[in-house]
Amino acid sequence: MEQLEVMAEHYKMLSDKSRLTILACLKEREMCVCDLVEILQSTQPNVSQHLRKLKAAGLVTETRKGQWVYYALNVSDKPYLEETLNYLPSFKEKVLQVKGIC
Amino acid sequence: MEQLEVMAEHYKMLSDKSRLTILACLKEREMCVCDLVEILQSTQPNVSQHLRKLKAAGLVTETRKGQWVYYALNVSDKPYLEETLNYLPSFKEKVLQVKGIC
């Protein structure tokens, strides 16, 4: 797939409020699904499906840790994404609030 | 509308290959619809509709010059877009090729 198509696919990942929120949270630290369900105030399948898309597009990586699956941001090789994500509003506070729930 | 929603809407404008191409061209200079139809190898209504969306989202401005309507990039007040658009491949050559057709 050519460069513009890849970029378009990546930007599509940023074109949804839920996914932007997920990415903003993952900027703070890696998080498990239930953390994100809590922050997004959404359902587990909904969050899982957004994470699946982000993973398929290569924007996040997945690591199972026992019962939990942690997702981490993976944009260091995509500078046009990394830069633009720096402009997302901070979710530091909300991320701190769910710290330790899981 | 809140910040994340606005950003999501803007990124949605970048999530389509045709619109990314249009934006890459407008980085070079303002262009009329028929210029862009030529470069995109698409139809006039198709290009017009993409431009309408870009205009509605505030990413381009429109100026009629006689018979032609010129569109120009309008992202200087959206730094998270301006930066990321710098990573688009250059369309300088293709833009030069259509110069003077209209």
Added chain:
DNA sequence: TAAATATATAATCAATTACTTATATAATCA
């Protein structure tokens, strides 16, 4: 091993999307 917890997947559905074709509007020119 059975129950509980965390996550993934599948099916469904309403809404949105990009494109096409046809037509309307606007400006220029003969």
Added chain:
DNA sequence: TGATTATATAAGTAATTGATTATATATTTA
């Protein structure tokens, strides 16, 4: 003024999207 050129709008359509509900899988713990 009528024809031509440039652009916009509208209607139709197939494909995609995000969300929901139901169910399956995987891991831990009692």
